[in-house]
Amino acid sequence: MSAPAQTEVHRPVGSRRWNAGRVSRVTVMLVVAAMFVIPIVGFIAMAFRSQEGVAAGTDGWLGLQGMSWDNVVFSWSQLTGFGPGGGGLFQRWIMNSLILAIAGGLLALIAAIPAGYAMARLRFRSRKFWLFATLLAMVMPNTVLVIPLFLEVNAIGAVGQLWPVAVIMGFFPFGVYLSYIHFMTTMPPELVEAARIDGLGEIAIFFRVGLPISKQAVALVAFFSFVANWTNFFLPLALLTSNQQNKTISIGIQELIGASPLFNATVAAGLDVKLYMPQLALATVISMLPLLLVFLGAQRFLIRGQTVGAVKG
Template sequence: MSVTPVEVTGTKAARRNVVERRRRPRERGRIPLSIVLGLLMVYFLVPFWWLIVNSSKTAAGLFGGDSALWFADDINYWGNLVDLFTYGGGIYARWLGNSALYAILGGVGATVLAVLAGYGFAKYQFAGRRLSFAILLGAVMVPTTALAIPTFVLFAQAGLTNTIWAVIIPTLLNPFGVYLMNVYARDAVPDELLDAARVDGAGEFRSFFTVALPLLRPAIVTVLLLSVVASWNNYFLPLVMLSDNRLFPVTVGIGLWQSTASTYGAAGGQTLWSIIILGSLVSVIPLIIAFLGLQKYWRGGLAIGSLK
């Protein structure tokens, strides 16, 4: 590929010219590609549609011969919602609360640790930095589930299993978050700016809070979102650590209901199925709202690690 004079003249006019011209070939093939995109979207949305439709059905509607992808005559959202939040003494609301607690404490904690460590790795030439960073990169590749069994045995000896800490403490570990923060902090926080703050008499922590933190905001939101989602969605860890169903997060709780309903077979577990379906729908709403609301932050942030 040769470089033509059009690109080397970096004037605004030339650039606009380029933009104009590159738009035209793009128009071609737009309709077939949009159709492909539309079909893909249908595929990605079908399960949501199924969930929305079927959580409106009564047990009879669910098991009757009606279409699985369209509403029954009887729309029973309210009835199912009442069933969902009263079943088993209102345990579902408790599960939702637990999920929120684990996601917030675990996610925020993991983010705080990752921001501090990522900044430390990026901005201080301390003894052992290279070695510890190499170990950290290795740790990104350690499968987290491999840690669950030994962590469980260790926590059992400390009397921590079946408490909220058994879920929260292991969630604080997020080596990938540290890696992302480090990559971001290296470029986003210029050394000159920190030096200037030091010359002005600001201490290390003060320059961190007043100079570095605001510059790190996009990466912080991304790491926070990723950690919160990871702990909201976590299944293996709480499944292993918790036996008291009042401590379950919603993922483990719905898994339990599902397993119970399957054991009883389609007939015995009929009412349970409608609340499992609605329960699944309700449990995904908070995250969908979070993602839609924080769109402008994560859209750029998710790519931090991949552009290098």
């Protein structure tokens, strides 16, 4: 007589036992996460505190007890009052950064998407050379190009103006490479050949076939170019420092730090506006908001774009 079959008990997915190994791994991850999260929370809380509370140290752990919207209003009034003639420099720097980031991003899109398509699907002799040149320009440090670019802009007498910086920011080889990978993996060569047989020219193939399937590539190039342009420091520092009104927020934060009594008491002594840690923290948080908004707006396309190049279809 055969033994009765034993029924196997299946635990539901996610009901793993909390053994010592799992507890230790979760603990380590929580500790590492706290090491990153706690400084960020404290920094954001600093923008809501007053200088008196910071100096006295009475705002509690991370300064959460001293947070107040009135402190933000006061810090904002200090930031907007910074600069000669009643202030307004901080708002001007934010606007300049928006202009350069958007204009440079648009130019990067106009140049990168067609260039990536051309290297992926067109037939020409120097294709491999231009691909190699794109990779070389992509890995080249930006600091290496600052001095040659300054000499070229200075030769046309445009130092201190925004438009040459926007044009230079439109040179985005990483976007070209992203577009190249996108068209190589998502646009079969048979589709291009069929369009050619139907009598479409190369420009018509790009606009009628290639461009409609490149939404993820457009989102990736737009996002990364905006971030690169917004956070660019050395190029605006070399080309825009001669004009105080045309500086960007990346340089402006340095100006605010240099005008703070915490770092430069000599310069700050001649200013009506005094910038301390709450004001500097608020300026930094405001400078990060456009990046956060762009990321949230493009998040859906960025998540889909992560698979670009993973599967050839």
